[in-house]
Amino acid sequence: MKANKSRIILSTKKIYLVRHGQTEFNKRGIVQGSAVNSSLNDTGRAQADAFYQAYRHIPFDVVYTSALNRSIESVQSFIDQPIPHFIRPGLNEISWGEMDGKLATATEHNEYKDLLARWQQGDIEFKMWGGESPLDVQKRQEPVVTEILNSPYETILMCMHGRAIRILLSLITKTSLAEMDQFQHANLCLYVLEGSVQEIKIVCSNDQQHLAGLQQIPD
Template sequence: MSNDQSKTPKVKTIYLIRHGETDFNRQGIVQGSGVDSDLNELGQAQAEAFYQKYQHILFDKVYTSALKRTHQSVKKFLEKGLPWEQHEGLNEISWGVREGKVPNDIDNEYYKILIDGWINGKVDLPSEGGESPQDVLTRQKPVIDLIISRSDEETILVAMHGRAIRIILTLLLERELHEMDSFEHANLCLYKLTYDYEQGKFSVELENDLSHLDDLIVE
């Protein structure tokens, strides 16, 4: 019995990152899950900087969304031959009909009203033609359950998206969904979390950490 217990780690460590910068990010254009954009030059440099800082970590697996900006953000890790899975459940929220459009004053007001509604508890309110935070949480949960069930994967790297990270952190840290905007994020930021199997709880070691980007020169 003790041998069986020794095979199960007491703690799983998760390095959760947001993808690097895209031109859409720089221009303030909402991408959501419907715009499958590439990293720009800065985004690629951010990904390289993260790799240089954390290449020594022995990741058991890499998880990403199905969108290529997350794939490109962990490209160097994948080139090492690490096991990799992509899950649509980790995709960014769908912002619906306004994805990929340069926002005008009307759009900006729309987003403000929508997000204010979410903050005030209307988390089942979807964007026009898109998803609600509750919709996103519903598709994220099976992926998290799968990751937790794989107790042999002691250290993993997960690449996702800004709003999706805010949503998933409420699930992992047992916070109310309407509190999601309390979690800050930036391109190629790192949240380092641990999951205690005995307690069945996540905790945060690093939050929106950008120290790996300190040496980047931003024009």
């Protein structure tokens, strides 16, 4: 009797997840959600190059980014190798609604603190006027995560945004969105995830060693 060769073999994934590099909006303290399509500044481009120099030896099978410029620009050197590149709007930053594109004044800062407090208390459907809730973002991320975990690609580079990363890590690790602030991040930081469809684990968190040699870019 011949052996059955039709069984499904689930591939193990290794996902390198980075936040985009610095933009002028980051530097100036301007709220930067999905409605703000900014580009990297000089510091951000230096961060992107430092990450590329540190990880260009990794044989990435594919690159996934959001549809926003700062995400794509942060990993453009990998895309240019060339490596297959998929743009997924589902990976975009959260929409901050009326706060998007505004300087974070004391009033906005207090509103933001209230927003975070409500999320931490479990009100994950609460949102700024005209914006998205964490649950809204997670729902649009779910099809992209399913696509990635069920794809034939095994070594994957992803570039996203700060709040969106916290929400995605909560989704992948099955963590409550009320606890998402435990996932720290900085511009061009790295998370490394390993596992398969059944379980993904974080093996490296908020790593910034590749940025250690950067000189401060003058204002």
